[in-house]
Amino acid sequence: xxxxxxxxxxxxxxxxxxxxxxxxxxxxxxxxxxxxxxxxxxxxxxxxxxxxxxxxxxxxxxxxxxxxxxxxxxxxxxxxxxxxxxxxxxxxxxxxxxxxxxx
Amino acid sequence: xxxxxxxxxxxxxxxxxxxxxxxxxxxxxxxxxxxxxxxxxxxxxxxxxxxxxxxxxxxxxxxxxxxxxxxxxxxxxxxxxxxxxxxxxxxxxxxxxxxxxxxxxxxxxxxxxxxxxxxxxxxxxxxxxxxxxxxxxxxxxxxxxxxxxxxxxxxxxxxxxxxxxxxxxxxxxxxxxxxxxxxxxxxxxxxxxxxxxxxxxxxxxxxxxxxxxxxxxxxxxxxxxxxxxxxxxxxxxxxxxxxxxxxxxxxxxxx
Numbered sequence: 001x002x003x004x005x006x007x008x009x010x011x012x013x014x015x016x017x018x019x020x021x022x023x024x025x026x027x028x029x030x031x032x033x034x035x036x037x038x039x040x041x042x043x044x045x046x047x048x049x050x051x052x053x054x055x056x057x058x059x060x061x062x063x064x065x066x067x068x069x070x071x072x073x074x075x076x077x078x079x080x081x082x083x084x085x086x087x088x089x090x091x092x093x094x095x096x097x098x099x100x101x102x103x
Numbered sequence: 104x105x106x107x108x109x110x111x112x113x114x115x116x117x118x119x120x121x122x123x124x125x126x127x128x129x130x131x132x133x134x135x136x137x138x139x140x141x142x143x144x145x146x147x148x149x150x151x152x153x154x155x156x157x158x159x160x161x162x163x164x165x166x167x168x169x170x171x172x173x174x175x176x177x178x179x180x181x182x183x184x185x186x187x188x189x190x191x192x193x194x195x196x197x198x199x200x201x202x203x204x205x206x207x208x209x210x211x212x213x214x215x216x217x218x219x220x221x222x223x224x225x226x227x228x229x230x231x232x233x234x235x236x237x238x239x240x241x242x243x244x245x246x247x248x249x250x251x252x253x254x255x256x257x258x259x260x261x262x263x264x265x266x267x268x269x270x271x272x273x274x275x276x277x278x279x280x281x282x283x284x285x286x287x288x289x290x291x292x293x294x295x296x297x298x299x300x301x302x303x304x305x306x307x308x309x310x311x312x313x314x315x316x317x318x319x320x321x322x323x324x325x326x327x328x329x330x331x332x333x334x335x336x337x338x339x340x341x342x343x344x345x346x347x348x349x350x351x352x353x354x355x356x357x358x
Contacts, residue, residue: 021179023172024297024304025231025343028311030175032294033349034195035116035220037209037356 110153111139111206113146113198114181115347116217116354117191120145124188131177132156136184141207142214147185148206151199161197182347190225192217192352213354220352227289227315228345232328233297234280234310235339236273269337270307276335277310283331287324288314292350306339313350321345 112131121138128136130149139146154160164170175196182193200206210217249255285291296308316324325342332340 021343023175026175026179027171028294028297029193029346029349030178030196032195034193035198035217035352035354036195037113037198037213037354039113039197039199039209040110040201040205 109150111148111200112151113148113194115147115191115193117145117189120147120189130181131174139203139206141210144210144217146206146210186347190221192220193347193349216354220354224348224352227317229348230314230316230344232312233341234277235306236309237339273309273337276338280331281312284314288316290315290351315351
């Protein structure tokens with residue numbers, strides 16, 4: 001079986017052939033996008049703290065993972081003060097203040 | 104429960120992925136990349152040490168940004184390697200199975216979704232466009248030292264409202280950029296701005312777009328980005344890519 005390629009006269013040089021991508025660009029893609037299918041060794045990337053760079057992992061069964069609400073990252077803690085309160089303290093720097101033009 | 108000594112890490116799913124490009128290619132654990140086939144689909148996988156990459160091991164290592172960086176870059180590199188030759192649906196980081204048969208079961212369970220996703224991205228690539236507000240104002244009065252409390256407050260208010268309207272202008276420009284690029288792209292997504300702590304970039308990101316573009320329109324797209332950047336000096340515009348279609352080959356077990 002093949003997936004029929006579309007006619008493409010000039011394909012780009014090569015995927016990822018530009019300069020090595022910066023870490024932010026890579027992390028947001030591999031951590032937050034891509035196919036999500038349930039593995040056996042279920043590692044839920046919960047609590048990607050936006051205020052610090054610490055990652056926390058939680059091992060959960062499939063059912064527990066659903067109950068825990070894996071879509072937590074849909075909420076922007078730096079915009080929602082209630083969500084911000086539930087996050088552990090950062091390094092004394094609140095990017096929400098920088099992002100807010102009304103200071 | 105004791106973990107087995109080996110686990111299978113999934114990088115991407117596609118069709119007919121085996122080829123000379125895999126010779127010598129390695130993954131997150133330095134392991135050889137290989138292909139597991141099921142029902143006409145193929146998964147690019149690697150056998151990793153479950154002590155280092157099982158639940159506990161991964162938990163420890165992903166907690167360290169340096170180790171996370173290494174794993175993330177190697178995961179992405181494997182996907183990019185294959186995406187240069189075949190349309191693929193990239194797997195999110197840390198998709199692991201006990202063995203190849205379990206991989207096959209998972210792939211089969213989502214067969215139709217994978218085929219639809221692959222058809223959607225075949226002959227197309229993802230491009231990223233990020234825009235930052237430069238806050239550049241054409242006529243910014245140089246503030247003189249305030250001579251009174253009232254003068255200070257007035258000055259402060261003027262500064263804040265100028266900053267606010269500059270931000271609003273940048274936001275409007277970002278919308279215009281996104282709308283224009285969406286016309287050229289087959290599909291477009293606006294993602295939330297990147298976390299400055301992860302990106303190391305302190306500028307105000309106002310657009311974080313992903314665009315699925317037909318290969319034959321890639322040049323037109325890049326030209327449009329450059330033109331829009333020129334037209335909007337209030338924005339700093341960056342083009343990244345091409346990327347495997349992380350944002351557009353969507354199969355989600357959790358929805």
